[in-house]
Amino acid sequence: MTKLKRGFYTRDAVTVAQELLGKFIVRKTNGHTLTAMITETEAYKACDKACHAYNYNRTKRNAVMFNEGGSAYVYLIYGMYNCLNVVTDREGEPSAVLIRGAEPCGDEEYMSFMRYNKGFSELSSYQKKNFSNGPGKLCIALDIDRSLNGESLMGDRLYITEGREIKSFKTGKRIGIDYAEEAKDLLWRFYL
DNA sequence: CTGCCGATTTAC
DNA sequence: TAAATCGGCAGA
16 A cells, blocks of 8 residues: 655645545554554644644644644643644644544454453454544554654654545544634544 | 643443 | 543643
8 A cells, every 4th residue: 555645744634634534554563564444533723722732832742733744743641541643734834633543454463462462353342343443542552652753654663555445424523622612613523 | 830631541 | 420640731
């Protein structure tokens, strides 16, 4: 599968969020190549109160969001979970796409041990259903943490490739941002 | 330095 | 339904 190039990422976050559906995340770690198909995304932009870089406010944490599109933004939430984002748009325009969910489709066995410390075939149907259907779960399965913050997606450790052809997708309000006032009703969540 | 709270998950 | 658990950030 072809690795996505810079030009894919240097566009508006909402566009990138929609087009990321069906693409494959590839993560190389400890000699393993883990793969998962993206099934759910959310867009975040500077004009949006739910965004870490709202109003172009720059902090130590969100610094990579100001980069040119094409790197990873990984942050810790609730003190214990990592969330993977894809930085989008041009340099100086802080925006990103949160990867909220993905379906395992390559080296499930290794991912299963990362997540549940047991083989994929031993998982209950409940565990399979909840394998990587949330941002924190996804990062556990793919062995992603803040050491990958700022990592180039054009590199070899973490990147995204062309994927499945998507005929249609659903749209909704973003999750967990009730504090964001008027921005909370934006339909910037996309899923299959 | 203090204190609040979050782009969540899981277990009770 | 609530606990777990800690870094980021604002305000003093």
